[in-house]
Amino acid sequence: MSDTAPDLVMYGSPVSPFVRKAAALCIEKDVPFEIEAVDVFNPPQWFRDISPLKRIPVLRDRSIAAEGVTGTIADSSAICGYIEKKYPAPALYPAEPFAYGRALFIEEYADTHLAATGGLGIFRPIFFNAMQGKEPDLDKAKATWSGEMPAILSFLNDALGESDFYAGDTLSIADISVTATLMQIALVANMPLDNYPALAAHYDRVSARPSIAGPFAKANGFIRKTLPDLFDLT
Template identity: 45%
Template sequence: MGLIVYGAALSPFVRKVRVFLAEKGADYTLENVNIFPAPDWFAEISPLKRIPVLKDDDAGVTLADSSAICGYLEKTCTAPALYPSEAGDFGRALWFEEYGDSELAGHIGMGTFRPMVVNPLMGKEPDTATAEKTIAEKLPSYFAYLESEVGAREFLVGDAFSIADISIATQFVNFAHGGFVPGAEAYPNLTAYLERMHARPSFAACIAEETAMLDKVLKRTE
């Protein structure tokens, strides 16, 4: 299967798809697309000019949204299942996917990653004040919710790794790239859970690649 993922490694949505593919054991090529700004040709495969896009050349399929892509891949690469089969668990997994993609992505992305990582990548000063304000005012209710949802569970939904775990954990990689963690004292369950998720080979490979790139470009150590 000739799969191409268009996007940039630091995007939480691109990582979501890359982790999904890695967990499926599927080969793909990553075609780098810079979205600051995206080139004109990119609108032909991504109407909103957003990353990621998946192109499955063999099937003649092009999809421009991480949720659409993961739903498609679940049908084309069936094992291991990354969506629960039981209806309640399936709904719960979709809820966490949406919660990560919309809510966490908004606050972590715009409120911490953009000011602390994208700014320096664009040659600007980091905006520590915006990040600190987001962490103090916006994120605690999200972290508290996830802390209680994770509880003593190994995975967010049922007893298997799923799209729910990918969608939540990918957003926290961007939080970590900004130099932050939720904090083990206030959020012990969430902290241990994220450590487990990020240690999976699928996540660890992306994190290592991204961290090496950031260290090189920003001349820093995380």
């Protein structure tokens, strides 16, 4: 292990799927990085200064600047685009233009629609309630799983077609985003994907990659201290 701090530091927590997405990119590329914990719900002023939307993650590249706003990038998609440019191998964005466009769309779909539905509708009602000493809102989580998730899971299943990957012939930002975000549900509940066979196979494959499984294990260790068991959504 090196004594010097890595150039890249990500402010946030592996409990965030967006932090895990950017972490997965670094791990796939074998780029050293560290995660520095920030309480995003009660952040210090220095964090507000570098995160105008008060969101995690924010990346700092210490080779650009070790403090202040200079050298920081907010938003996981911007962070991942930066990491790809700075450390191009292995490529995690398709080179072929149409596949590149598809990858960006699937990433956006995961970051917005899937993250909002699974995060606000399932993860938060269970985990945030538990954190506050309240009963998990299982009714809300179950209603989201049965009401809103089927259309999303069907889309993600069908978007794979016959392919192992969402865009191009190899792992890309699209596969990482979908899996990291779906795993937010798996942090608090059993997530049966039997009705979505292509998605289930993709999820099993991608979630087993060390780049995804490693950061997830850290998040899981944290969540299990508050919620020892997973809930059933059906």
